[in-house]
Amino acid sequence: xxxxxxxxxxxxxxxxxxxxxxxxxxxxxxxxxxxxxxxxxxxxxxxxxxxxxxxxxxxxxxxxxxxxxxxxxxxxxxxxxxxxxxxxxxxxxxxxxxxxxxxxxxxxxxxxxxxxxxxxxxxxxxxxxxxxxxxxxxxxxxxxxxxxxxxxxxxxxxxxxxxxxxxxxxxxxxxxxxxxxxxxxxxxxxxxxxxxxxxxxxxxxxxxxxxxxxxxxxxxxxxxxxxxxxxxxxxxxxxxxxxxxxxxxxxxxxxxxxxxxxxxxxxxxxxxxxxxxxxxxxx
Amino acid sequence: xxxxxxxxxxxxxxxxxxxxxxxxxxxxxxxxxxxxxxxxxxxxxxxxxxxxxxxxxxxxxxxxxxxxxxxxxxxxxxxxxxxxxxxxxxxxxxxxxxxxxxxxxxxxxxxxxxxxxxxxxxxxxxxxxxxxxxxxxxxxxxxxxxxxxxxxxxxxxxxxxxxxxxxxxxxxxxxxxxxxxxxxxxxxxxxxxxxxxxxxxxxxxxxxxxxxxxxxxxxxxxxxxxxxxxxxxxxxxxxxxxxxxxxxxxxxxxxxxxxxxxxxxxxxxxxxxxxxxxxxxxxxxxxxxxxxxxxxxxxxxxxxxxxxxxxxxxxxxxxxxxxxxxxxxxxxxxxxxxxxxxxxxxxxxxxxxxxxxxxxxxxxxxxxxxxxxxxxxxxxxxxxxxxxxxxxxxxxxxxxxxxxxxxxxxxxxxxxxxxxxxxxxxxxxxxxxxxxxxxxxxxxxxxxxxxxxxxxxxxxxxxxxxxxxxxxxxxxxxxxxxxxxxxxxxxxxxxxxxxxxxxxxxxxx
Numbered sequence: 001x002x003x004x005x006x007x008x009x010x011x012x013x014x015x016x017x018x019x020x021x022x023x024x025x026x027x028x029x030x031x032x033x034x035x036x037x038x039x040x041x042x043x044x045x046x047x048x049x050x051x052x053x054x055x056x057x058x059x060x061x062x063x064x065x066x067x068x069x070x071x072x073x074x075x076x077x078x079x080x081x082x083x084x085x086x087x088x089x090x091x092x093x094x095x096x097x098x099x100x101x102x103x104x105x106x107x108x109x110x111x112x113x114x115x116x117x118x119x120x121x122x123x124x125x126x127x128x129x130x131x132x133x134x135x136x137x138x139x140x141x142x143x144x145x146x147x148x149x150x151x152x153x154x155x156x157x158x159x160x161x162x163x164x165x166x167x168x169x170x171x172x173x174x175x176x177x178x179x180x181x182x183x184x185x186x187x188x189x190x191x192x193x194x195x196x197x198x199x200x201x202x203x204x205x206x207x208x209x210x211x212x213x214x215x216x217x218x219x220x221x222x223x224x225x226x227x228x229x230x231x232x233x234x235x236x237x238x239x240x241x242x243x244x245x246x247x248x249x250x251x252x253x254x255x256x257x258x259x260x261x262x263x264x265x266x267x268x269x270x271x272x273x274x275x276x277x278x279x280x281x282x283x
Numbered sequence: 284x285x286x287x288x289x290x291x292x293x294x295x296x297x298x299x300x301x302x303x304x305x306x307x308x309x310x311x312x313x314x315x316x317x318x319x320x321x322x323x324x325x326x327x328x329x330x331x332x333x334x335x336x337x338x339x340x341x342x343x344x345x346x347x348x349x350x351x352x353x354x355x356x357x358x359x360x361x362x363x364x365x366x367x368x369x370x371x372x373x374x375x376x377x378x379x380x381x382x383x384x385x386x387x388x389x390x391x392x393x394x395x396x397x398x399x400x401x402x403x404x405x406x407x408x409x410x411x412x413x414x415x416x417x418x419x420x421x422x423x424x425x426x427x428x429x430x431x432x433x434x435x436x437x438x439x440x441x442x443x444x445x446x447x448x449x450x451x452x453x454x455x456x457x458x459x460x461x462x463x464x465x466x467x468x469x470x471x472x473x474x475x476x477x478x479x480x481x482x483x484x485x486x487x488x489x490x491x492x493x494x495x496x497x498x499x500x501x502x503x504x505x506x507x508x509x510x511x512x513x514x515x516x517x518x519x520x521x522x523x524x525x526x527x528x529x530x531x532x533x534x535x536x537x538x539x540x541x542x543x544x545x546x547x548x549x550x551x552x553x554x555x556x557x558x559x560x561x562x563x564x565x566x567x568x569x570x571x572x573x574x575x576x577x578x579x580x581x582x583x584x585x586x587x588x589x590x591x592x593x594x595x596x597x598x599x600x601x602x603x604x605x606x607x608x609x610x611x612x613x614x615x616x617x618x619x620x621x622x623x624x625x626x627x628x629x630x631x632x633x634x635x636x637x638x639x640x641x642x643x644x645x646x647x648x649x650x651x652x653x654x655x656x657x658x659x660x661x662x663x664x665x666x667x668x669x670x671x672x673x674x675x676x677x678x679x680x681x682x683x684x685x686x687x688x689x690x691x692x693x694x695x696x697x698x699x700x701x702x703x704x705x706x707x708x709x710x711x712x713x714x715x716x717x718x719x720x721x722x723x724x725x726x727x728x729x730x731x732x733x734x735x736x737x738x739x740x741x742x743x744x745x746x747x748x749x750x751x752x753x754x755x756x757x758x759x760x761x762x763x764x765x766x767x768x769x770x771x772x773x774x775x776x777x778x779x780x781x782x783x784x785x786x787x788x789x790x791x792x
């Protein structure tokens with residue numbers, strides 16, 4: 001097969017970006033790109049990165065980052081990414097997903113990934129709305145949010161993904177502010193370096209639809225970097241319930257632990273050592 | 284010579300052990316067997332039975348009239364005594380209740396004596412079958428006591444041929460292993476589960492991995508992810524799980540990442556009758572998944588064909604980066620067949636696609652350009668669609684190299700039976716010595732031109748299918764414009780029995 005090099009520099013492609021002007025998705029893309037470049041300086045091989053995207057506004061990241069990847073189906077980015085990891089454990093697999101993707105359509109996959117702990121990284125762009133389908137409520141939308149599909153306003157409790165992830169065994173849980181590019185970059189780097197399933201939720205504004213949740217920077221505060229117990233992390237997770245209020249929103253790494261990893265079993269360990277994927281294995 | 288022996292009892296009493304030991308001893312003595320398993324969705328209790336058919340010639344079906352009954356409980360006698368031929372025998376559990384957990388072994392011993400197999404063969408088979416068990420000594424005692432209790436009836440002396448046993452599920456595993464599969468993903472669902480178990484038990488010695496994710500949606504998407512990364516993959520399921528995978532099949536069509544799906548049917552709709560058989564999912568296999576994209580649907584008719592077609596499926600999927608559905612059902616998956624033939628030499632399955640780790644490779648669920656980047660350009664969209672159609676033409680050409688149909692029976696007969704999949708065994712056994720020709724369709728999509736040729740040569744065409752609406756008949760009409768007027772359809776969850784099918788065929792002819 002003819003090898004075609006994609007045009008672009010510094011992990012960018014030459015694809016025109018079609019997010020709304022001013023959308024924080026631009027900033028998350030930039031944090032991710034800088035994180036990858038920085039990781040490559042630290043010794044990670046660019047060709048070994050593989051991204052898997054869901055479908056939603058965030059998914060367009062697929063077209064803008066010049067790394068290998070699979071633009072998966074809505075809600076299915078996590079199982080697809082686990083598959084990529086099992087298909088070649090030497091790849092550094094990153095999932096770019098949205099709140100609709102991860103918490104609505106694909107919540108079962110999210111819970112199971114927390115439990116099985118594959119060595120992949122999940123970044124969730126959470127703007128608390130289905131914005132690419134014009135603003136319907138996701139499971140993290142605040143009570144009272146009025147949309148074209150919920151004209152009387154959302155009446156169900158939002159799910160708290162940080163609390164959920166912690167309670168089902170996620171081994172790395174963090175929350176970032178999309179507008180804070182430097183901090184988000186650093187957390188992404190740590191998430192990729194973490195051995196196990198790393199979950200980073202990135203809170204972002206939607207400047208067109210769910211306007212009520214915008215401009216929350218003043219409520220946010222940074223968690224200290226010191227290691228904390230699961231109990232303490234769970235307590236911190238409950239400080240913010242995704243509704244609109246005056247409560248503080250903790251940001252940073254909530255919890256981190258090293259434990260058994262899905263792809264550190266049997267044959268996969270052997271594959272990692274050989275560095276060639278399944279085709280390196282004699283049968 | 285042909286015998287049909289029913290072995291019945293409650294789930295958990297070990298009727299499969301009885302048929303297993305006796306089948307093994309019979310094939311080791313050069314006889315052919317076919318073992319049909321009939322059981323409800325019950326783990327302990329209820330009523331299960333096997334019909335073990337025995338012959339000195341090759342057979343692949345069971346019959347309705349019984350030569351003997353091995354009853355592990357009272358209910359078995361009550362239900363099945365009316366099916367016994369005049370002068371047929373019954374071995375009653377009551378004589379052997381003292382053997383407790385070894386009741387089934389004692390009955391296996393009794394049956395072996397009735398059949399006239401040497402005691403030495405019995406002891407060796409029990410030893411092999413119970414290897415490593417602490418109770419082996421007691422099992423042998425039970426087998427010997429059972430053997431002693433009966434009189435010989437049939438005198439089945441050792442024959443020369445070399446015959447071996449195989450189920451469709453084991454054949455799926457063999458086909459996958461022959462193809463040097465890397466990953467098998469599945470979520471348990473009868474009747475595909477035995478293939479999952481068989482592959483799982485053989486993964487370490489054969490350097491591949493079996494993984495059971497949280498649901499079938501995850502199964503198919505994970506498989507596509509792994510295939511994208513360069514692994515040779517296969518997934519297995521039954522109708523309900525296959526429905527959940529539909530979005531993944533469509534993703535295969537857009538992303539062009541190779542995928543093989545083993546679909547083992549059971550009667551639907553919905554949960555249906557989980558442990559029975561039906562050929563009700565041909566339409567589903569042909570059409571599931573939104574959008575228009577190439578696919579191959581292959582339906583083997585017995586375990587040997589299953590080994591070969593599984594290999595062809597993996598070969599074709601990886602050669603054309605396409606979807607292949609391997610369509611089977613409970614009757615093939617869970618019945619035990621015997622054969623003196625061997626599967627052909629497997630084709631080497633090669634990964635020809637570009638994979639991540641070697642450069643930037645992008646696969647997508649969106650319509651995309653040559654780099655894999657999203658497009659909404661109508662020109663490229665049309666070209667991509669044309670390319671998918673062109674690929675199907677290449678696939679058709681390649682499939683012509685394989686056995687897409689097979690012909691059995693009287694080659695110059697004007698009475699043509701058309702069927703597919705698990706009805707093969709009953710049809711071949713039913714037409715033995717009669718004026719019928721049988722055309723077995725193995726490739727459902729693409730389909731062979733020979734189907735039309737054979738139909739035009741025949742005076743009478745008869746469709747035999749294990750479903751309600753004659754789905755192959757419809758497919759043939761779509762492809763050839765020819766309607767098959769004579770149809771023998773069975774849709775009660777049970778497979779055809781060859782003696783009953785023979786009567787039906789004679790009525791139509």
